[in-house]
Amino acid sequence: MSKPKLAYYLAGGCGGCDIAVVDLSETLVDVALAVDIVFWAPTVADAKYKDLEAMPDGSIDVGLITGNVRNSEHDHIVKVMRKKCKVLIAYGICATSGGIKSLVNLYTTEQLLDKAYVDTMSTDNPDKVIPQTSCIVDSKYDLTLPALFDAKPLDQVVSVDYYIGGCPPHYDHVKTAFTALLTGQLPPPGSWITSGKALCEVCGRNPVLTGKPKKFTTTIKRTFEGTPTEGACLLEEGYLCLGPITQGDCGVKCPNANMPCRGCGGPIPGVKDFGTRAISAIASMLEKEELVDEIPDPVHLFYRYTLAGSALGKKLNR
Amino acid sequence: MQTIEINPMTRLEGHGKIKIFLDDKGNVDNAFMQVVEFMGYEKFLKGMPIEEVPRTVCTICGV
Ligand code: SF4
Ligand code: SF4
Ligand code: SF4
Numbered sequence: 001m002s003k004p005k006l007a008y009y010l011a012g013g014c015g016g017c018d019i020a021v022v023d024l025s026e027t028l029v030d031v032a033l034a035v036d037i038v039f040w041a042p043t044v045a046d047a048k049y050k051d052l053e054a055m056p057d058g059s060i061d062v063g064l065i066t067g068n069v070r071n072s073e074h075d076h077i078v079k080v081m082r083k084k085c086k087v088l089i090a091y092g093i094c095a096t097s098g099g100i101k102s103l104v105n106l107y108t109t110e111q112l113l114d115k116a117y118v119d120t121m122s123t124d125n126p127d128k129v130i131p132q133t134s135c136i137v138d139s140k141y142d143l144t145l146p147a148l149f150d151a152k153p154l155d156q157v158v159s160v161d162y163y164i165g166g167c168p169p170h171y172d173h174v175k176t177a178f179t180a181l182l183t184g185q186l187p188p189p190g191s192w193i194t195s196g197k198a199l200c201e202v203c204g205r206n207p208v209l210t211g212k213p214k215k216f217t218t219t220i221k222r223t224f225e226g227t228p229t230e231g232a233c234l235l236e237e238g239y240l241c242l243g244p245i246t247q248g249d250c251g252v253k254c255p256n257a258n259m260p261c262r263g264c265g266g267p268i269p270g271v272k273d274f275g276t277r278a279i280s281a282i283a284s285m286l287e288k289e290e291l292v293d294e295i296p297d298p299v300h301l302f303y304r305y306t307l308a309g310s311a312l313g314k315k316l317n318r
Numbered sequence: 319m320q321t322i323e324i325n326p327m328t329r330l331e332g333h334g335k336i337k338i339f340l341d342d343k344g345n346v347d348n349a350f351m352q353v354v355e356f357m358g359y360e361k362f363l364k365g366m367p368i369e370e371v372p373r374t375v376c377t378i379c380g381v
Contacts, residue, residue: 012355015331016380042326042333043381049325073333073354100377103362112358120360131356140319141339146354168380224369262373300366304374 004061004182007039007052009081011074012101012151013067017092018043020168027175034182035062053080060084062181064091068098068308069157073146082158089162089181089193090154093264096163096192097274098308102151105307105314106299109148153309163192165247165266167305173249192247198268199243199261203252205233206243216287220294223259234260235285240301244281245271264305274306319347327351331381 010018022044024031038060041047063085069075082088090096098105104112117123117130134144154160164177177193180186187193200206208214214236221238228234234241234255241260245268254261267274279302283292295301303310325335333355341347359378363371 010331014377014380016377018331019380042328043331044329046328048328071355100374101357104358107358107361112361113356115361116356116358137350141337141348141350143337143350143352145352148356167377222367222369259373262370296367297365297370300363300370300374 003034003036005038005059006035007060007063007081007085008037008044009039009041009052009063009065009077010043011065011067011078011095011154012070013092013094013099014101015043016168017066017094017166020092020166020171020174023171024175024178025171027178031178031182049077049080052077052084055084057083058086061086063088065089065095065154066092068094068102068151068153070101070104070151071146071148075157078154078157087161087181088154088158089164090160091164092169093165093167093266093305095154096165096266096309097306098151098153098310099167099305102153102306102308103300103304105150106318107315108318109150111318113148150314151308156309161189162186163266165192165194165264166250167264170250170253172251176249192266192269194247194249194266194269196269197248199246199248199250199252199255199265202248203233203243203255205231205255207233207236214285217282217285217291218287220291220296222296228258234258235282240282240295242278242282242302244285245274245277262301262304266305273311275303275310275312278302320344326354331379 037045039047039052063081065078065081069078093099094101113130118125118128131145133147136142166173180193217235217238219238223239228237228239239260242263243261246261246263247265247268250265263274263278271277320340322338327334327336334351334353336351338349339347359375
């Protein structure tokens with residue numbers, strides 16, 4: 001029997017999701033032996049976009065896309081991937097929900113470019129040159145760049161068969177997901193590949209797991225204020241942990257390191273809009289309403305990983 | 319002018335491409351390396367509590 005063909009494309013991401021696959025270490029050898037990697041760009045294989053474009057439609061069994069869709073090149077290649085791949089997976093929170101990089105949607109492209117290319121203290125650009133989609137150098141070399149637009153999660157551009165959260169997904173979770181893929185033990189199309197448990201359900205700091213009641217949050221603390229009590233729930237102590245609504249497939253990485261969860265795992269099953277659900281979950285844990293005003297910078301907290309995929313999508317008044 | 323395009327540049331994170339311009343004899347006249355991606359962290363971090371920045375900017379490049 002021929003091996004399943006696999007393609008991998010990194011769109012508007014950081015390569016961390018690619019590294020999470022490489023972190024499979026010995027398991028990676030098994031995966032590499034079990035599949036035929038026909039395309040992996042730009043990080044791991046020396047594949048070119050024209051090679052992918054030349055492949056017959058539907059000829060690739062599984063396609064993984066990481067990163068959000070943020071420019072016309074991403075938009076084009078994810079559409080090519082959709083045509084070539086029978087099963088398409090949004091892999092990592094950038095692809096599923098927009099990711100940190102979708103915080104660009106708080107600003108217009110002009111505002112973002114102006115800050116980066118003109119207005120930073122270390123920039124010396126008296127002519128205010130910013131990237132253009134096309135330009136002719138020395139009146140004979142015509143060059144083009146992709147057009148920038150607001151970031152989008154993958155499913156706002158093409159249909160997606162499965163979702164895997166995490167920034168990046170923990171390698172144990174990647175292993176589970178690859179095993180499910182290779183053995184065909186997949187949930188119904190359109191699902192997230194997840195244990196289905198919230199981070200709190202697997203967190204050693206959760207008092208409920210040892211039969212104690214969960215207490216209300218009485219103060220709001222920033223992470224440098226004090227040290228969390230060993231073994232105590234961070235949220236109870238005032239550190240706004242998003243564990244109640246985040247998928248717990250990461251090995252409880254942040255709370256185990258005294259850091260509150262920021263939600264990179266993506267929403268627990270049944271939740272469509274992570275940000276609004278996070279706001280309501282945290283609000284319901286606060287002892288009194290006035291504490292709401294003490295939450296520093298709510299948008300970067302509640303929408304850190306999911307702005308583009310949220311009902312808001314972007315800041316309207318920019 | 320004849321051109322050769324290498325897209326994408328591979329085995330790295332941060333998308334780039336190379337465009338090579340050839341002269342009439344087919345020799346390289348000029349070549350350009352272009353970074354085709356733009357992120358915008360300089361702007362969108364604005365307002366974020368400073369202690370949250372390290373765990374956020376590690377996603378500029380995860381390789
Ligand atoms: S989800 Fe995180 S690790 Fe993966 S590409 Fe996006 S920023 Fe990088
Ligand atoms: S809120 Fe955070 S620290 Fe508390 S139990 Fe949930 S995941 Fe653990
Ligand atoms: S604890 Fe939360 S923010 Fe940290 S890795 Fe897990 S899901 Fe991501």
